[in-house]
Amino acid sequence: MDIAIIGASGYTGGELIRLLLSHSSASVVSATSRKWEGKPVSAVHPHLKGFCDLSFSNPAIDAIDADAAFLAVPHTAAMQYAGALVERGIPTVDLSADYRLPKDVYEAVYGVSHTAWFEAPYGIPELHRDEIRAAPFVANPGCFPTGATLAAAPLATRAHTIIYDSKTGVSGAGDNPSATTHYPNVGDNFTAYKWTTHRHTAEMRMEAARLGSRAACYFTPHLVPANRGILTTAHILLDEPATQEEVEALYASYYRDEYFVRLQKPSLATVRGSNFCDIAVECEGNRVVVVSAIDNLVKGASGQAIQNLNLMTGHREQDGLLGVPLTP
Ligand SMILES: NC(=O)c1ccc[n+]([C@@H]2O[C@H](COP(=O)([O-])OP(=O)(O)OC[C@H]3O[C@@H](n4cnc5c(N)ncnc54)[C@H](OP(=O)(O)O)[C@@H]3O)[C@@H](O)[C@H]2O)c1
Structure with a gap:
């Protein structure tokens, strides 16, 4: 799977890149950032030097060419991109809050209008596995x-x-x-x-x-x-x-x-x-x-997002997620 990460210069974006390095069939082909366009990913995420030789890009959402996508952007930004990805049949997991709640609850809690709402499964696989499996778009839960x-x-x-x-x-x-x-x-x-x-x-x-x-x-x-x-x-x-x-x-x-x-x-x-x-x-x-x-950043964000994408795309749920915890 060619993967696009919208918002790849942030913490969850960096964590998606790190975790996907050990996925059996995913490869990040597009890592977006407006501020860092043209700069190597390792300039922002130096721990990834030697593992990821991509540079950040800033394409229009319609120009994203990928088999699957993650939206790792703030709430209100995700709603500007979600519809375009779904319309093109690109399985997408949104790490923001934009699709986690019913529209009226979201608008009351976040104090903004939702301009592109649709219903999406709430991505805790342990509780909603069947809904997630069939979904083109999943709302990754809050941490x-x-x-x-x-x-x-x-x-x-x-x-x-x-x-x-x-x-x-x-x-x-x-x-x-x-x-x-x-x-x-x-x-x-x-x-x-x-x-x-x-x-x-x-x-x-x-x-x-x-x-x-x-x-x-x-x-x-x-x-x-x-x-x-x-x-x-x-x-x-x-x-x-x-x-x-x-x-x-x-x-x-x-x-x-x-x-x-x-x-x-x-x-x-x-x-x-x-x-x-x-x-x-x-x-x-x-x-x-x-x-x-x-x-x-993992079960509370990027790891769970990969777990969801694995379910959506028929991969083994643990693919990319078998890294051993780091202690002490
Ligand atoms: N941090 C956590 O533990 C955590 C846990 C669960 C969920 N989340 C959610 O995951 C999302 C990302 O969180 P984060 O902690 O990774 O945030 P972050 O570190 O602030 O990174 C945000 C990313 O989004 C990009 N971005 C910001 N505004 C954008 C816009 N309007 N259009 C396109 N790209 C935009 C930023 O890059 P440029 O500004 O260069 O474009 C950056 O790459 C948020 O919705 C957050 O609430 C975070």
Whole structure:
């Protein structure tokens, strides 16, 4: 498959190129950037020197010549390109938020008009594999909702309240520097942000409802001085008490066939650079604490996007995603 990455100079774009190097039948032929047009990919992503000899280009969307595409651009940019790719029959995974939510919810949450909306499957393969398989276009989920939803899914129908408390590394904000991501503000520091207003809450609520849950879902993110990774502590309040054995057995059975979900004590280090989501549970009567860890740039973005494209194009789901996590 010849692959085009729209927005290849950003963090998720660089991660797509890195991961696709080990794909059995994908090769990146087009890496777009407006700012870096004509410059070698390795000028922006020096870790890829010797692996990728492409230069960035900036073609019109109709001139993209590829068998499949990733949109790794900010929300509102993706909607300008998605339709043209779909019309030309190019299977596409969108990493932005533009197609994750119903139109009215998207417009309310993001405060913008959606000018090119259509419905797309929500790309958590562990939960929506069949829909993704048949789809020409998939909305890759947000990084927080991926780790949070995988943590809560097995208990979703038994809960009346779910509180997600997440800690994220700084690469979640993309490569554009800001006061928030400035080193003296992040290093040796730990802050909560958007305590009750983070946009990803809408995705978490949408997915809980799709899983048949009537639970009220709440979410507060925190920024930690790490480059990659999201650790989510989900406090799941059940209608009826459960036992540790019962909950462990439930998670083992729910994720029995899921290669990328590992039931073990989660930490950022044990998933770093990989597409794994590690999950562990601890039960205290009506409260179950479920902790999950993902790499925000892999299972939270580019890795999951490749997992989705593999399903859409009939490739083995793990193709390109078998890199071993990098620890310590
Ligand atoms: N970082 C994460 O952990 C993460 C996780 C999940 C999802 N996402 C989502 O994935 C998308 C990319 O995130 P990122 O972190 O890789 O962002 P980023 O580091 O800021 O990179 C954005 C990329 O998009 C390009 N771009 C920006 N505006 C554009 C436009 N109007 N038209 C075409 N290209 C444009 C940029 O290059 P030029 O400006 O040079 O064109 C750059 O290559 C975002 O929607 C983000 O919300 C990110």
